Amino acid sequence: MTWSRFKTLYYQNAQLGVALDISRIPFPADFLATKEAAIQQAFLDMAALERGAIANHDEKRMVGHYWLRAPQLAPTADLRHEISSTLTAIKDFAAKVHSGAIAGPKGKFKNLLVIGIGGSALGPQFVHHALGRPRKDKLAVSFFDNTDPDGIDYVLAGLRGQLAKTIVVVISKSGGTAETRNGQLEAAAAFQAAGLDFTKHYVAITGAGSKLDQTAIAQNWLARFPMWDWVGGRTSELSAVGLLPAALQGLDIQAMLDGAAAMDVVTRHPTTAQNPAALLALMWYSATDGRGAKDMVVLPYKDRLLLFSRYLQQLVMESLGKEHDLKGNVVNQGIAVYGNKGSTDQHAYVQQLREGVNNFFVTFIEVLKDRDAKTSLEVEPGVTAGDFLQGFYLGTRDALSEKDRHSVSITLPDISPRSIGMLIALYERVVGLYASLIGINAYHQPGVEAGKKAAGGVIALQLKLTAALKAAPEKTFTAEELATAVGSPDSAELVFKILEHLAANKGRGVKKRAKTLWYKSTYRSA
Secondary structure (H helix, E strand, O other): OOHHHHHHHEEEEOOOOEEEEOOOOOOOOOHHHHOHHHHHHHHHHHHHHHOOOEEEOOOOEEOOHHHHHOHHHOOOHHHHHHHHHHHHHHHHHHHHHHHOOOOEOOEOOOEEEEEOOOHHHHHHHHHHHHHOOOOOOOOEEEEEOOOOHHHHHHHHHHOOOOHHHEEEEEEEOOOOOHHHHHHHHHHHHHHHHOOOOHHHOEEEEEOOOOHHHHHHHHOOOOEEEEOOOOOOHHHOOOOHHHHHHHHHHOOOHHHHHHHHHHHHHHHOOOOHHHOHHHHHHHHHHHHHOOOOOOEEEEEEOOHHHOOHHHHHHHHHHHHHOOOEOOOOOEOOOOOOEEEOOOOHHHHOOHHHHHHOOOOEEEEEEEEOOOOOOOOOOEEEOOEEHHHHHHHHHHHHHHHHHHOOOOEEEEEEOOOOHHHHHHHHHHHHHHHHHHHHHHOOOOOOOHHHHHHHHHHHHHHHHHHHHHHHHHHOOOOOEOHHHHHHHOOOHHHHHHHHHHHHHHHOOOOOOEEEEOOOOHHHOEEEEO
């Protein structure tokens, strides 16, 4: 890796304060030239989407998350009005909550509970952690992001005695997402147990006319905000999904939108060398042979970016993990993403990255500004903790290069609402461009829907099992016998797993008698 190569391939945008180093991906000298026609087609594909082309053919809908930060680009006047009016409503609602004009039974709200899953939680969690200031935040934020009862109890324990001053935002486009629905009901039960009317605390972010929308109207919740069918969950952070929680927390959502809009302008540039999203998409292609041959390890050298890899897991893997290409060919595409943060990872898995299996490329993220304070303590003469952090980043990057481990580096000026908006917009664009390069649809997710359908089948089988046990209260069954009894003899393994779970939880109506041969264990109605 020479200085000459670095000078040639280092991208820097002084206006944004963002830089990208692709010099440590050893692509052939003619690589960019050979891919120029493909990236130009990707630009055209993205431009068509921004004009309102149908992107998700499964659901016959557009994909327009970029309009969220530039409403004037939306293809119809109605959409432009909806985006602008929703942003105004979010800001107005947050201001009223902060002032106490909208309050709980015991005064101003002090806490925010966000209930969602996937894109309805990962983006808000990332932004909350990246930009939160505990002593300055208007509301303290917590999340239900799963249907794990113990996880729900853990969060509620932190809100014990504070529910009267807690506002709840429930996020689900369809209103039928099981995990979110379950969290909504669990939280409502906690409010009721505390003698509170949960409807005076609840806010919905959902699709117009959805189950959740109907519930919020019928129960007269505090407010409702829209989720549009042209915004996918993994690209929803700069919609009401992410903006309302951030605004309630007290973050500068306009700066986030402005940062994203500024990055969008740059990443629309038709000259590849002046477009950081295009360069990054091409590096993904080079590093993975355009078929996901290597994983992406995300190493941000900043504690506030700890959750960025989790956010990227959904954005990248749900978008790119596809069985078929646009022509219907089986391609099994995708890029696996994992990561934590530097320099923590130098004491965790960097050992394997340097000397183990070479099945990855690294994305380093460097943040130039160390802290908000004007000066930093010198931990050694002339050296601060932030200097050490940069030293560990640069040293790790070189240590990996010495072993032919490849990397790209992104440099941000600071961690601020504007820079986080830029980072979100950058990766949204990279995913779209890369999907075009490899010929897949980044905006549908048949695998996710298949998983939901399968989960529904498990619940239906569970109900059949408990009904069968109740119908024969004196009888005991092995898992195999019960599977046959309910007409699912080929589902004995699934029946066994369901019975084990029910028997382990009090009040579920199933009692187990264990046998030495575990598959001879019997179950009956409790």
